[in-house]
Amino acid sequence: MERESISPFQLFLLVMLFELGSAVVVPLGLDAKQDAWIAILLALVPAVGLIWLYSFLHRRYPNRTLIGTLQTLLGKPTGWTVGLLYVTYFMYIATRVLRDFAELLDASFFPQTPMMIETVLMVFSIAYVVSLGIDVIAKTGQIFACLYLLSLLVAVLLLLFSGAVEMESLQPVAEDWKRIFEAAFPVVYTFPFGEMIVFTMLFPYVRPKSNVMGTAIGAMVLSGLVISLVVATEIAALGANIVSRGSFPLLTTIAKVNIADFIQRVEVLALLILIVGLFFKIALFFYAALIGAAELFRRKSHQPLVLPFSIILILLSMMIAGNLPEHIQEGLKAVPWYLHLPMQTGLPVLLSIIALIRGRSRKAGV
Amino acid sequence: MKRLLSVFLPLCLLTTGCWDYRELDNRAVVMGMGIDKAEDGRYRISFQIANPNRVAQQAGGQSGGGGPAGSPVTTYAVTGSNITEAIRKATENVPRQIFLAHQRLEVISEAVAREGIGPLLDVMERDPQGSIHIPVLVVRGGTTAEAVLSTLPPLEEIPATKIYDQLKTHEEMSGETYAVDVTEVLRALTQKGRQPVLPGVRLIGDPAVAENMETMEHALPLAKVKLDGMAMFNRDGKLVGWMNGAAARGLAFINNKIQNTVVHLDCKGRKKEVSVEIQRVKTSIRPRWNHGKWTFHIHLTGEGNVHEVNCPLNLEDPRILDRLETQLSREVSREVREAVRAAQGAGTDVLGLGEALHRERPDLWKRWEKDWHRRFPKVKVQVSSTFVLRRTGMRFNPHQKEQ
Numbered sequence: 001m002e003r004e005s006i007s008p009f010q011l012f013l014l015v016m017l018f019e020l021g022s023a024v025v026v027p028l029g030l031d032a033k034q035d036a037w038i039a040i041l042l043a044l045v046p047a048v049g050l051i052w053l054y055s056f057l058h059r060r061y062p063n064r065t066l067i068g069t070l071q072t073l074l075g076k077p078t079g080w081t082v083g084l085l086y087v088t089y090f091m092y093i094a095t096r097v098l099r100d101f102a103e104l105l106d107a108s109f110f111p112q113t114p115m116m117i118e119t120v121l122m123v124f125s126i127a128y129v130v131s132l133g134i135d136v137i138a139k140t141g142q143i144f145a146c147l148y149l150l151s152l153l154v155a156v157l158l159l160l161f162s163g164a165v166e167m168e169s170l171q172p173v174a175e176d177w178k179r180i181f182e183a184a185f186p187v188v189y190t191f192p193f194g195e196m197i198v199f200t201m202l203f204p205y206v207r208p209k210s211n212v213m214g215t216a217i218g219a220m221v222l223s224g225l226v227i228s229l230v231v232a233t234e235i236a237a238l239g240a241n242i243v244s245r246g247s248f249p250l251l252t253t254i255a256k257v258n259i260a261d262f263i264q265r266v267e268v269l270a271l272l273i274l275i276v277g278l279f280f281k282i283a284l285f286f287y288a289a290l291i292g293a294a295e296l297f298r299r300k301s302h303q304p305l306v307l308p309f310s311i312i313l314i315l316l317s318m319m320i321a322g323n324l325p326e327h328i329q330e331g332l333k334a335v336p337w338y339l340h341l342p343m344q345t346g347l348p349v350l351l352s353i354i355a356l357i358r359g360r361s362r363k364a365g366v
Numbered sequence: 367m368k369r370l371l372s373v374f375l376p377l378c379l380l381t382t383g384c385w386d387y388r389e390l391d392n393r394a395v396v397m398g399m400g401i402d403k404a405e406d407g408r409y410r411i412s413f414q415i416a417n418p419n420r421v422a423q424q425a426g427g428q429s430g431g432g433g434p435a436g437s438p439v440t441t442y443a444v445t446g447s448n449i450t451e452a453i454r455k456a457t458e459n460v461p462r463q464i465f466l467a468h469q470r471l472e473v474i475s476e477a478v479a480r481e482g483i484g485p486l487l488d489v490m491e492r493d494p495q496g497s498i499h500i501p502v503l504v505v506r507g508g509t510t511a512e513a514v515l516s517t518l519p520p521l522e523e524i525p526a527t528k529i530y531d532q533l534k535t536h537e538e539m540s541g542e543t544y545a546v547d548v549t550e551v552l553r554a555l556t557q558k559g560r561q562p563v564l565p566g567v568r569l570i571g572d573p574a575v576a577e578n579m580e581t582m583e584h585a586l587p588l589a590k591v592k593l594d595g596m597a598m599f600n601r602d603g604k605l606v607g608w609m610n611g612a613a614a615r616g617l618a619f620i621n622n623k624i625q626n627t628v629v630h631l632d633c634k635g636r637k638k639e640v641s642v643e644i645q646r647v648k649t650s651i652r653p654r655w656n657h658g659k660w661t662f663h664i665h666l667t668g669e670g671n672v673h674e675v676n677c678p679l680n681l682e683d684p685r686i687l688d689r690l691e692t693q694l695s696r697e698v699s700r701e702v703r704e705a706v707r708a709a710q711g712a713g714t715d716v717l718g719l720g721e722a723l724h725r726e727r728p729d730l731w732k733r734w735e736k737d738w739h740r741r742f743p744k745v746k747v748q749v750s751s752t753f754v755l756r757r758t759g760m761r762f763n764p765h766q767k768e769q
Contacts, residue, residue, distance in 0.1 A: 108494050110386045128375070171725040239553040242491070252491075256499055256549070261534075 019223035021281035030244035032183035047193030055213035094285035190340035398526025400511030559720030607712035616705030633677035
C-alpha cells in the first residue's frame with residue numbers, strides 16, 4: 001500500500017462529488033413519476049446500512065483495502081480471483097460513466113465532435129490526476145467541490161426564483177408505494193448509493209481514522225438529499241413525463257431559468273456540473289481499479305498501470321454499446337441486477353459473515 | 367516521461383479548440399418561425415432571420431447615415447413534410463446555417479392547429495438548440511403565420527421580438543392572453559388531466575402592405591398584430607375552440623396566470639364606472655363529494671386597489687368598500703364561470719380539473735382517467751371568490767359628488 005493519506009474532510013467532499021456525479025444529470029428514479037424524489041430518499045435508508053457494513057469490514061481490517069480483505073477472508077486463490085473481479089468491475093463502471101459523459105456532451109453541446117475526442121481528452125486529464133495518487137485527487141476534489149456545489153446551489157436557487165417551479169407538479173405525493181419501491185430497488189439503491197463500494201479501496205488512506213463511517217454516511221446522506229432536491233426541482237419545473245424522457249434533464253431544466261429577461265441562458269452551469277461530477281466519478285473508479293490491480297499483482301506503485309488501463313478505458317467505452325439507448329438500457333436492466341447487487345451487497349455481506357465467524361472462532365480458541 | 371509530458375500537456379491546451387465552432391457571420395439567426403399549411407398538404411415553414419447589419423445600424427441611433435437601408439429581418443418560407451426537412455431545405459435560399467438558439471417564438475396558423483400540433487413538438491424538445499422554452503401562438507382569422515410574422519412593427523425592430531414582448535406585457539398587465547411554452551404544451555398532452563391552451567394572435571389591416579417598410583412610416587399603422595383570445599386543444603392536440611374576452615381571462619384566473627389585471631364594476635346602475643386593479647390572485651381547485659356526486663370547487667382569493675372612479679361613491683366609508691369587494695368577487699366569479707362554460711362546451715379540460723382530481727384523490731382518478739374526456743363536460747363546477755380591497759390610490763373620495 002502506498003504511503004498517502006486523505007483527511008476525513010477530503011473524504012467527505014470526494015464522497016459528495018462521487019455520489020452526485022452522474023446521478024444529478026440523468027433522470028433518476030423516474031419510474032416513480034412525480035414521486036421520484038421519495039424513491040431516492042427511500043433507497044438511501046438501506047444504503048446507510050450498506051455503508052455501515054463496509055465500515056464494519058474496515059474496522060476489522062483497518063489497514064487493508066477491499067482487495068486485501070478479500071484475500072485474508074477467502075484465502076489466497078479465491079480471494080485473489082474475486083479481487084480480480086472487483087478490479088474488472090471498477091474498470092467497467094468507470095467505462096460506463098465515461099460513456100455517459102461523452103454521450104451527453106455529444107448530444108447536448110458538441111453534436112459534430114466525434115465522441116472519441118471528448119473521451120480521450122477526459123481520460124487524459126483523469127490519467128494525469130490519477131497517476132499522481134489519491135493525495136492529488138483529494139486536493140483537486142477540494143478545489144472543485146466548491147465550484148461544483150456552488151453551481152448546483154445557484155442553479156436550484158435560480159430555478160426557484162425564476163418562478164419556473166410549480167410545486168403542484170409534485171402532487172399527488174406518494175401516489176403508489178409499489179411504484180416508488182420498484183423505482184428505488186434495485187436501481188437507485190445500487191446507483192448511486194451502492195457504488196460507495198469504491199470507497200472500501202480508499203478507507204485505509206483516511207487519516208486520522210477517527211470517524212470514517214460517520215463521514216462517509218454523512219456525505220452520502222447529504223448527497224442523497226441534494227439529488228432528491230434536484231430531481232424534485234426538475235419535476236416541478238418540467239413535469240415528470242418530460243424529465244423521464246430526457247437524456248440530460250438537468251440541462252433542459254436549467255435552460256428554463258429566465259429572471260426578468262436578464263438572467264437567462266445559464267446552461268453553462270449544467271455543463272459544469274456534468275463535467276466536474278463525472279470527472280471525479282470516473283477518476284475514483286479508475287483509481288480504485290488501478291490500486292486494486294497494483295495490489296493483486298504486487299506492484300509497488302500503480303503508476304506503470306495508468307497508461308495501459310487508460311487505453312483499455314478509452315477503447316472499452318467505445319465498444320460497450322452501439323448507441324445511447326442500448327447503453328442506458330444495459331445500465332438500467334442488466335447492470336443493477338447482475339453486477340451491482342452481487343458486487344455491492346452480496347459479497348460484502350458474505351465477507352462480513354465470514355469475518356464474524358472468524359472473530360468468534362478466534363475468541364473461542366483462546 | 368516527465369519531460370515528454372511537460373511538452374505535450376501545454377500543447378494540448380494550446381492547440382485544441384472548439385470542434386463545433388461556427389463563426390457568427392456563418393449563422394442565420396432565426397428570431398421566429400411560422401408554420402402554415404402548404405397547398406400540397408405539407409407544412410410551409412417560414413423563418414424570420416435577423417439582418418444583423420440593419421439591426422446594428424438602428425441600434426446605433428442611425429448616426430452613421432449612409433449604408434443600405436432595408437428591412438431589419440428577412441423571412442424565408444420553405445415547404446417540407448416536417449420542421450427538420452424545412453430547415454435543411456432552407457439552405458436552398460439562405461446562404462448561412464440556420465441557427466435556432468435565439469428563436470423568440472413560434473407562430474402556427476389556425477389550419478395547422480386544427481389538424482393537430484403534436485407533429486410539431488418533437489423536434490422542439492429533441493433538438494439541443496432548444497426551442498423547448500419558447501412560446502407558441504396561433505394565428506386567427508384565416509391569415510397565414512407568415513403574414514403575421516412579417517408584419518413590420520412600429521417601436522420595435524424585429525417582428526418576432528415585438529410579438530414576444532407584446533405577449534409578455536399583455537400577460538403581466540391583463541392576463542387575457544398569456545405565454546405558453548412548449549414544455550407546458552407537452553406536459554398537458556402527455557397526461558389526461560389537463561389539455562393545452564395557446565394564445566391567439568390576429569392581423570388587423572391589410573396583409574399585403576403589412577410587410578412593407580412603409581407601414582412604419584405611418585403614425586397610424588396600416589397593419590398591426592393584435593393578441594386575441596386563447597385557443598383550446600383537445601387531448602389529440604387539435605384545436606377545438608377559442609376562449610375570448612372575459613372567458614379568456616377567466617381561464618387565466620383558473621390557471622393561476624393572472625399577475626395584474628383590471629376589472630370594471632358597475633356603479634349605481636351605470637356600467638363599468640369603477641375600475642379595480644387586482645393582483646396576488648391565487649386559485650385553488652378542490653373536488654368535493656356532496657349530494658351523491660363530485661363537485662369541483664374553484665375558489666379564488668386576491669387583493670385589489672381602486673384605480674378609477676367615475677361615479678359619486680363615498681370611498682371613506684369601509685362599508686362601501688365592502689360592497690365593492692362583493693361586487694368584484696361576483697364579477698371575477700362570473701368570468702371564471704364563463705371560462706368553465708366555454709371549456710365544457712368545447713369538451714376539453716383546459717382548466718386542469720382532472721389534474722386537481724388526480725392530486726386530491728389519486729385512487730378515484732385511476733378509475734376516471736380513461737373516460738375523463740367524456741365526464742368532463744358534464745361535471746359540476748362551483749365557483750366562489752374572495753377579494754379584499756386594500757387601497758384607493760392617491761385619493762379617497764372622487765371629485766364627482768352626488769347630484
